[in-house]
Amino acid sequence: MSQPYQRPEDEVVRLRAELDDANYRYYVLDEPQMADVDYDRRLRRLQTLEAEYPELQSAASPTQRVGAPPSSGFTERAHAVPMLSLDNALDEQELAVFVERVAERLECSAESLEFCCEPKLDGAAVSLVYEGGTLSAGVTRGDGRSGEDITSNLRTLRSIPLSLVGDESGRSHPDVLEVRGEVTMSHSGFEQLNERAREQGGKVFANPRNAAAGSLRQLDPRITSTRPLEFTAYQVARIEPVVGDATHHELMLRLRDLGFRVSSQLELVQGVSGVIDYCRRMGERRNTLGYDIDGAVIKVNELRLQRELGFVARAPRWAVAFKFPAQEQMTRLNDVEFQVGRTGAITPVARLEPVSVAGVTVSNATLHNADEIARLDVMIGDTVAVRRAGDVIPQVVRVQREQRPADAQAIVFPECCPVCDSDIERLEGEVVARCSGGLYCPAQRKEALKHFASRRALDIDGLGEKLIEQLVDNDWVKTPADLFDLSAEHLATLPRMGEKSSENLVAALAQARHTSLPRFIYALGIREVGEATAANLSAHFGTLAALMSADTQALEAVDDVGPVVAAHVSTFFRQPHNRDTIQALIDVGLSWEESEVRRGPTPLDGQTWVLTGAMQSMTRDEGKARLQALGAKVAGSVSKKTHCLVAGDAAGSKLTKAEQLGVAVIDEQGFLEQLVEWEGELVRPEQQNEASGGRKDG
Numbered sequence: 001m002s003q004p005y006q007r008p009e010d011e012v013v014r015l016r017a018e019l020d021d022a023n024y025r026y027y028v029l030d031e032p033q034m035a036d037v038d039y040d041r042r043l044r045r046l047q048t049l050e051a052e053y054p055e056l057q058s059a060a061s062p063t064q065r066v067g068a069p070p071s072s073g074f075t076e077r078a079h080a081v082p083m084l085s086l087d088n089a090l091d092e093q094e095l096a097v098f099v100e101r102v103a104e105r106l107e108c109s110a111e112s113l114e115f116c117c118e119p120k121l122d123g124a125a126v127s128l129v130y131e132g133g134t135l136s137a138g139v140t141r142g143d144g145r146s147g148e149d150i151t152s153n154l155r156t157l158r159s160i161p162l163s164l165v166g167d168e169s170g171r172s173h174p175d176v177l178e179v180r181g182e183v184t185m186s187h188s189g190f191e192q193l194n195e196r197a198r199e200q201g202g203k204v205f206a207n208p209r210n211a212a213a214g215s216l217r218q219l220d221p222r223i224t225s226t227r228p229l230e231f232t233a234y235q236v237a238r239i240e241p242v243v244g245d246a247t248h249h250e251l252m253l254r255l256r257d258l259g260f261r262v263s264s265q266l267e268l269v270q271g272v273s274g275v276i277d278y279c280r281r282m283g284e285r286r287n288t289l290g291y292d293i294d295g296a297v298i299k300v301n302e303l304r305l306q307r308e309l310g311f312v313a314r315a316p317r318w319a320v321a322f323k324f325p326a327q328e329q330m331t332r333l334n335d336v337e338f339q340v341g342r343t344g345a346i347t348p349v350a351r352l353e354p355v356s357v358a359g360v361t362v363s364n365a366t367l368h369n370a371d372e373i374a375r376l377d378v379m380i381g382d383t384v385a386v387r388r389a390g391d392v393i394p395q396v397v398r399v400q401r402e403q404r405p406a407d408a409q410a411i412v413f414p415e416c417c418p419v420c421d422s423d424i425e426r427l428e429g430e431v432v433a434r435c436s437g438g439l440y441c442p443a444q445r446k447e448a449l450k451h452f453a454s455r456r457a458l459d460i461d462g463l464g465e466k467l468i469e470q471l472v473d474n475d476w477v478k479t480p481a482d483l484f485d486l487s488a489e490h491l492a493t494l495p496r497m498g499e500k501s502s503e504n505l506v507a508a509l510a511q512a513r514h515t516s517l518p519r520f521i522y523a524l525g526i527r528e529v530g531e532a533t534a535a536n537l538s539a540h541f542g543t544l545a546a547l548m549s550a551d552t553q554a555l556e557a558v559d560d561v562g563p564v565v566a567a568h569v570s571t572f573f574r575q576p577h578n579r580d581t582i583q584a585l586i587d588v589g590l591s592w593e594e595s596e597v598r599r600g601p602t603p604l605d606g607q608t609w610v611l612t613g614a615m616q617s618m619t620r621d622e623g624k625a626r627l628q629a630l631g632a633k634v635a636g637s638v639s640k641k642t643h644c645l646v647a648g649d650a651a652g653s654k655l656t657k658a659e660q661l662g663v664a665v666i667d668e669q670g671f672l673e674q675l676v677e678w679e680g681e682l683v684r685p686e687q688q689n690e691a692s693g694g695r696k697d698g
């Protein structure tokens with residue numbers, strides 16, 4: 001990447017442009033292109049250059065996001081234009097009243113009025129000021145007239161441009177721009193943050209809004225920089241030179257060109273029916289967005305009409321917020337039960353008085369672990385706040401202490417596994433308590449088998465959860481290897497198992513016997529080894545024997561494997577019962593192709609490949625790992641430098657682009673054939689063997 005004969009000033013400019021562009025693609029266009037490692041590498045190179053040549057430093061450099069020292073408090077800053085709130089519409093009737101009232105004031109028909117509709121993002125509102133194209137201030141909403149200056153914290157958000165992007169038409173950026181929007185945290189970011197806090201005893205947040213607001217109020221910007229925050233723009237408060245008779249929607253597109261992320265859910269609609277229809281659809285989509293919204297905001301689109309309508313008290317007459325039902329509800333905690341997971345983790349589960357939360361009845365919620373129970377200070381009989389959002393498991397987030405009944409009971413964490421009675425262990429420094437029974441514990445056995453048979457593991461068709469439960473409860477299956485000894489006659493004696501489905505299952509098992517090394521490694525269910533890590537391990541070591549004998553140091557040399565994963569992998573393969581299970585699987589005929597990892601040049605050295613669309617025979621991670629094992633670099637998007645595009649089913653824009661650029665394209669079948677051929681080249685002929693047991697030890 002570093003080009004030795006480049007002048008440092010040119011390299012600095014190039015690196016900044018590349019980093020800004022990567023951010024823009026990631027946050028604004030939602031089309032990530034640069035891998036995280038490449039981003040980090042460029043950022044480090046830029047840091048080195050700026051340290052070496054201080055005259056090249058700039059406040060707008062991507063290295064300066066986390067530059068400011070911790071402060072002792074925030075200073076207050078007045079808003080040049082007050083930050084108003086919105087009036088609410090609580091139902092469709094009130095939405096209709098809003099539209100009709102606007103039409104009346106403007107003396108036009110309601111049906112001819114155009115509105116820009118947007119999700120009402122549930123986070124923390126901030127205002128960003130750009131002077132001369134660079135970010136000069138970032139302020140919280142405060143009381144609407146003035147807020148806290150949190151510029152140093154906001155600079156750490158990669159979705160906030162430090163300097164404005166010149167737009168496509170070549171127009172320069174505005175002299176002054178004040179942009180307002182919401183800082184939010186996605187559901188996945190929030191879950192990860194809380195998970196980390198639960199493990200390390202940090203602060204657990206009740207919801208993404210609190211997490212976003214709390215993260216912005218950190219006195220040390222370095223802390224804010226580690227929080228998964230995103231800024232989405234929804235309003236231009238000031239722009240100089242002033243724009244004429246544009247629309248709100250046009251301004252949003254202009255913001256996008258200037259480097260801001262705007263909602264992907266903006267829509268222009270007309271009249272009462274258009275507005276109501278949008279709110280209904282957004283309500284249905286609410287749980288699939290991956291971030292919290294608490295309603296929809298409906299804005300008159302024409303800025304000229306907005307000016308004509310003006311404001312009343314603290315809210316504009318040209319906009320209204322349609323509120324969705326709350327994602328948190330109060331209910332009674334009736335009981336707590338303890339579930340045992342695949343790795344033996346004991347999870348306390350709250351049994352609740354059923355309550356409807358944003359349209360879904362919730363009767364169970366997770367309490368995570370003993371520390372969380374202590375943190376919440378929750379007892380059986382308490383009134384608790386339950387939160388659900390998207391696909392996230394419902395959670396108990398708060399307790400109404402004042403309402404605690406006199407007969408409330410303490411929650412007692414069991415000392416023995418509720419399923420197999422083995423001791424429960426809690427390792428030093430770990431939050432999670434685990435059943436020590438391993439595969440002796442039927443609960444762990446069931447979960448391990450479900451994982452083993454799942455689509456991304458051995459993909460055993462017809463072996464569903466219910467059936468696995470019966471097989472374990474009847475003691476027919478103790479280890480995954482036992483599955484392969486099941487006969488159709490035997491299976492057909494189970495309730496709800498016909499002759500045909502029994503035969504199908506036996507056939508599916510026979511087919512699953514031949515698998516791939518990444519799938520096999522994933523199927524073993526090693527802690528923290530997901531599909532991508534399994535693919536990396538397979539690509540790196542090539543054979544199961546090499547993987548099984550690797551020490552933690554060798555394991556840490558694998559892409560994306562750190563000390564924790566390395567320790568889990570090494571511990572797993574050291575356990576005699578795991579080695580026995582693996583041997584038993586090989587004995588019942590499990591097989592896969594193995595490849596020697598060659599040290600010399602590889603067939604695809606120096607080539608860049610791109611994968612797109614869905615493949616039948618492997619996942620994209622698997623394809624990527626196999627290409628990497630052959631020496632190729634796998635990129636996220638097609639460019640002139642792409643050597644070849646693998647186009648699976650429903651390939652879209654990448655395929656079009658490859659065709660436009662004249663990049664070679666192959667389909668799944670062609671790809672498979674090539675892979676087999678090149679992988680053959682990797683393996684020295686005398687070592688080519690089918691790994692039915694493929695253990696090349698000795």
Ligand code: IVH
Binds near residue numbers: 119125316
């Ligand atoms: S427009 C003058 N648009 O809702 C109008 N607000 O009560 C300014 N909010 O504090 C607001 N999503 O933080 C607008 N798409 C959106 C919004 C939005 C969320 C928040 C905003 C404000 C509150 C209004």
